[in-house]
Amino acid sequence: MSELQFNPADESIQYWDKIQRGMSTLSVLRDEDVVIASTPKEVVYCNDKTTLYRYQPRVERRVSTPLLIVYSQVGRYTMVDLQPDRSVVGNLLDNGIDVYLIDWGTPNLSDRWIQFDDYVEEYLGGYVDFIRKTNEVDDVSLLGICEGGVFTTCYAALNPQKVRNLALAVTPIDFHADQEDDALEQGYLNRWVRNLSPTELEDLIDSFGQMPGDITGMIFQEMTPVKSLTKYNVDLADSISGSREQVLNFLRMEKWLSDRPHHPGEAAKTWLIDLYKKNQLINKQFSVDGRIVDLSDLTMPVLNIFANKDHIVPPPTSKALGHHVGTEDYKELALDVGHIGTFVSRKANQLLTDTLTEWLAAR
Template sequence: MSDPLATADPHTHDTLDRATRVAAARITRGISPNAARAAWADWAAHLAYAPGRRWDLTERAIRNTTRAMMASAGLDEGFTPAPGDHRFRDPAWNDYPYRIWKNWYLSQEDWWNHATWGIRGMRPRSVDRVNFMARQVLDMVSPSNSPMLNPEILNRTRATGGANLVTGMQNAVSDVAAQLRNDPQAPSEAFQVGRNLAVTPGQVVFRNHLIELLQYSPQTERVHAEPILIVPAWIMKYYILDLSQTNSLIGWLVAQGFTVFCISWRNPTPEDRNLGLEDYRRMGVMVALDAVRRINGPARVHACGYCLGGTILSIAAATMARDGDDRLASITLLAAQTDFSEAGELMMFMDESQVAFLEDMMWDQGVLDQKQMAGAFQMLRAQDLVWTRAVRRYFLGEEEHEFDISAWNADATRMPYRMHAEYLRGLFLENRLTAGRFAVEGRVIALRDITAPFFVVGTEQDHIAPWRSVYKATLFTESDLSFVLTSGGHNGGILSVPGKPHRHYRMGHRPVGRRYMDPDSWQEGHPQIDGAWWTAWADWLAGKSAPETVAPPPMGNRAEGLAPLMPAPGSYVLQR
């Protein structure tokens, strides 16, 4: 007698398993509970075999409790918030009884920070995870979040007769209603694309299903012969590099006499679920490079990639080098990683369990939704982006001040299922690019094959692409390379407009054949320079260009089928 189960379709079982994980992912916002449980189990198991550490934690608990009691009685200055923690900056937190809540909370925060830091034998990723999760809970229970314990809220309520709470309730109802309707965030009224954002004049000169290629109108009578092709990240709208008229890298480059082209990525829908990483290289970078050459002529191209755009540009450049394609005059990487072994806080939960969880969620949706991506970034800075924002909006009744960069930040994009799954697994999880296992068109590529000079920029406070990770480009390449470490974070550090105060950077040069220098030694050996790194980059680009300037190229090339289609910023950037 045959086994009735032997004829069962295994795909049915797999679909059931995936559907179950999808249901769980909707509750956890894509965070794998297995990853969290494993981290805490690792911590608890190693703490159980560390009596010295438990003794140390007991002593620290006694010291912290004693100090909190003395601070509450005014006999000790108490605990000081960590640098950058602005929750207790109101002077009233030093008054009684608020100083009690503040010091007891900070004593607990200090203890948990110490308790969840490395125990001998723990997996490093488990250390990061338990510290992160403890920090999330502590941020949630902070007395600064309570209208009954926060003196700033109480004083504002007395001063306004409770009007701040009425306004806050209106804000809360509005936000909850928008969440229940699943409405996308309304575009900013103060900042609008095409009106006061992304306003550098230009034309869309090419369009396919994945990109629009923007060519910017010349602003000088003569230009450098070599154009610049900018490859932004598809996780963001391109106009982070073309914000307001006074805060635009693209506009500034054009004013310096460069011919600038920029890719504007399509905002994918569930119908684009099968677009892969290779499609982004072939239909994005390579097609754009072909169009630039057909418009600008035979001069080689300065290619610039930002964030994930720099990663796909590196893959494209290594493929070109493997195949003997020498059309690149130089490669600039802005806060872009080529090695993902130390990829920052986003790597914290990136293991097989987490990637499988995300893959199943995207398999169900077809895309990774912009709200899910925004939630992940908010978790990394929950203290500022979640709780402090909630206090100001719902209890203090304050409207958020809008800036060009905050309007851009709210204009998020989606990512196709296949591409993002390949990116997470092939680069984040398995780090194939620098491990010699990343294949394009069936053949492995290597960054060391690239002979074009590099200009690599890292930012000091980057929590998405930490500068030491970005610096690893010096470890896996052999061509001429200049590295810049600039002040600011992932976005603010790149938007370093000349003339803006409190800007500085360090810059070093590694010629061909020089031995590797570790990042800390590099930082110690290169003095700080006041000002913006943009000017150093423009000088570097000019030095890698032909000495003679030329007349600007035409806008598009009708003879090559590249007639201007519409004015910049185009149509893809407006997709929601």
């Protein structure tokens, strides 16, 4: 320690200078300045608390088949449109894609009985039929994200005639494949679930009646334990001391993080027990409305996008899909970012949307 040439006084001054600059920026910012999901869209259909949006086209359509984006119920869809210059939706519109998106809304305790099957057949299936009818097309393309990727995988396997192309992003398929992964920071959620018996998981969810958003958020924080501890103290100076635009980037992410919806209880049991714990999807044991989901029924083109540094969905759990699909037209895109970086990193989201556009245009 004594060999080090520290100058604590200088460093302390620099730190407090950053805090002061940050406070100056924060003092003139208002909540309404922190805008997310601002790409213009219209509500085209609703079912219970869920909503189907269609984004306003920006350029002439380049791909005739509409694309439906299906986000997870664990987070909020606003992640794919966090800010105009890093918007997955915005990039797709600029590339001439007709974009639809499902917003799962804000479930509460009264929605605790909604089942995983409802997400797949009632909501997603209903919206696919609506888009097919209004666009007078036989099929649509799907982009499923995380849990939304599992909804779309199930739907596509059960209704292949209605799905022209299936794109998945950071989607777990083999929920036990994290055990092949030696990355220290990956697989926490998988181990967390496997450590509890089905009865313990069921009791846990029943005691809340749902999977509360703040509990899910807490589990995510435990995946980066020390970073979570230092985020709002030691690291805060760097987060708030940049330019106004940099501070707004930080605050937009905070706004998204703080808006974590509850997950309906019965659907959460399926997600955690049947999928995470029992790994039924990969073992041809998972059923939706009484029908077994067989991944070899995925006969449409499949694009599987995963993130090498994903600490929420370990890459091997996504990559496993390649061994089970029933199509020869299977392609992977590995991004060198984390779970959320896939959608908000400027470089990664551009690569994702450009690759997706080219892939869709060729099919």
